[in-house]
Amino acid sequence: MENDHRVVVLGAGYTGMMTAIRLARRTRRADVRITLVNASERFTERLRMHQLAAGRHLADHRIPDLLAGTGISFVRGMATAIDPDGRTVVVDDGATTLDYDALVYALGSSADTSRVPGADVHAFTLDSPRTAASFATRLGEIAATGGSVTVCGSGLTGVEAATEIAEAHPGLNVTLVGLDEPGAMMGAKARAHLHRALDRLGVTAKVGARVTKVLPDAVELETGEVLASDACLWTAGVTASSLAADAGIAVDERGLILVDATLRSVSHPGVHAVGDAAAVRMPWGRIHGTCQSGLPTAQYTADTIARLLRGRPVRPFRFGYVHQPVSLGRRDAVIQFTHADDTPRRAYLKGRVAVRYKETVSASPVKVYRLSKRMNVSVTFFKGGRATRDRARRTLFGTPGSSSGLEV
Ligand SMILES: Cc1cc2nc3c(=O)[nH]c(=O)nc-3n(C[C@H](O)[C@H](O)[C@H](O)COP(=O)(O)OP(=O)(O)OC[C@H]3O[C@@H](n4cnc5c(N)ncnc54)[C@H](O)[C@@H]3O)c2cc1C
Numbered sequence: 001m002e003n004d005h006r007v008v009v010l011g012a013g014y015t016g017m018m019t020a021i022r023l024a025r026r027t028r029r030a031d032v033r034i035t036l037v038n039a040s041e042r043f044t045e046r047l048r049m050h051q052l053a054a055g056r057h058l059a060d061h062r063i064p065d066l067l068a069g070t071g072i073s074f075v076r077g078m079a080t081a082i083d084p085d086g087r088t089v090v091v092d093d094g095a096t097t098l099d100y101d102a103l104v105y106a107l108g109s110s111a112d113t114s115r116v117p118g119a120d121v122h123a124f125t126l127d128s129p130r131t132a133a134s135f136a137t138r139l140g141e142i143a144a145t146g147g148s149v150t151v152c153g154s155g156l157t158g159v160e161a162a163t164e165i166a167e168a169h170p171g172l173n174v175t176l177v178g179l180d181e182p183g184a185m186m187g188a189k190a191r192a193h194l195h196r197a198l199d200r201l202g203v204t205a206k207v208g209a210r211v212t213k214v215l216p217d218a219v220e221l222e223t224g225e226v227l228a229s230d231a232c233l234w235t236a237g238v239t240a241s242s243l244a245a246d247a248g249i250a251v252d253e254r255g256l257i258l259v260d261a262t263l264r265s266v267s268h269p270g271v272h273a274v275g276d277a278a279a280v281r282m283p284w285g286r287i288h289g290t291c292q293s294g295l296p297t298a299q300y301t302a303d304t305i306a307r308l309l310r311g312r313p314v315r316p317f318r319f320g321y322v323h324q325p326v327s328l329g330r331r332d333a334v335i336q337f338t339h340a341d342d343t344p345r346r347a348y349l350k351g352r353v354a355v356r357y358k359e360t361v362s363a364s365p366v367k368v369y370r371l372s373k374r375m376n377v378s379v380t381f382f383k384g385g386r387a388t389r390d391r392a393r394r395t396l397f398g399t400p401g402s403s404s405g406l407e408v
Pocket residue numbers: 010011012013014015016037038039040044046047048049050077078079080106107108109126157160241243274275276277289290291292293294325326
């Protein structure tokens with residue numbers, strides 16, 4: 001084992017926290033210094049941002065409290081530059097410079113408000129507790145007069161937000177606008193339940209509608225239709241931080257770091273990428289950004305760094321989806337169980353049992369962090385079975401510096 005190995009983890013969201021805490025546990029008897037950098041001291045439960053946006057109260061988890069006893073150094077600040085050749089990270093425009101031997105890039109993603117004029121100025125997002133809370137304040141202002149709210153983006157985040165808002169503020173007119181049918185990726189029965197919930201809560205769904213402009217008091221559609229809107233929430237698509245691309249680290253067209261089968265940057269193997277910020281491919285296709293897939297990338301990366309430090313071989317990352325859990329307000333939910341590639345199985349849950357399931361999913365990361373300080377807790381429920389097994393059988397990877405896989 002090398003002496004005094006420095007690992008810097010950028011981003012203390014779901015995956016950065018998981019990587020740092022698990023790595024600290026796995027290297028507790030080794031001379032490894034882990035530094036975790038995050039923009040805020042508060043741990044953002046992004047899975048619950050729609051709850052906050054609808055005016056619900058959330059627990060306030062502080063990152064230093066969650067890290068207590070791990071030996072991890074926490075740096076509160078914005079990472080503003082990476083030098084992957086010199087192996088340094090600049091925080092807060094030069095106030096701090098951190099040297100590293102291994103970098104874990106876990107900066108997540110944020111709502112992409114750049115593609116439609118006006119969205120960056122007039123639309124709210126679920127990117128942080130601050131933006132979600134300011135949307136909640138706006139809802140409070142317009143709820144009394146029965147105002148109109150437009151949720152742009154008919155993916156699962158948009159569905160969760162629209163139903164949560166409609167349930168919390170029954171006097172508001174809530175419209176969900178998007179290109180795809182809400183629940184399009186689900187099986188027919190789960191999707192039908194989702195649509196019944198939208199109807200019950202009075203959410204109007206405008207399907208096949210492309211938003212072309214966001215105005216202070218309206219949303220314009222490609223068809224020329226103008227929807228009066230006192231508040232607009234943007235959930236249509238995400239974008240990645242430009243930090244990796246600015247540093248010359250190879251990224252895809254979305255700005256996600258291109259990784260090899262061990263989740264290391266294809267251009268800079270000293271950089272590991274996890275969660276929403278990593279472009280991860282499985283034999284069945286591209287992983288899309290979810291906590292469900294992100295936590296296993298974090299677990300894998302912590303284990304990989306620990307194994308590489310011990311000079312042990314590493315197997316390729318494997319992952320398969322299990323479910324699509326969707327809240328429909330606080331009193332209803334639908335869980336679609338899936339195949340490894342996220343296509344729907346027949347089984348699904350709805351109603352109270354689905355609400356409990358969804359709450360268990362949302363609450364589990366913080367519980368896992370607490371437990372992971374004392375034991376190795378797995379967050380990888382399914383490695384994809386046969387769909388990902390063949391590649392794993394073929395390839396075994398060597399120690400740091402050996403960029404090529406060793407065929408076995
Ligand atoms: C409303 C909502 C509901 C969702 N529901 C589900 C669900 O049910 N199931 C599911 O699997 N997924 C869900 N997701 C997606 C899930 O939240 C993301 O996939 C997950 O948060 C990704 O984790 P991450 O660690 O990659 O990024 P994040 O959790 O976004 O963490 C990134 C961290 O990096 C910090 N950061 C960013 N830039 C910098 C910088 N330059 N310097 C310092 N710090 C920085 C951020 O402040 C943040 O703390 C949902 C998302 C939303 C918005």
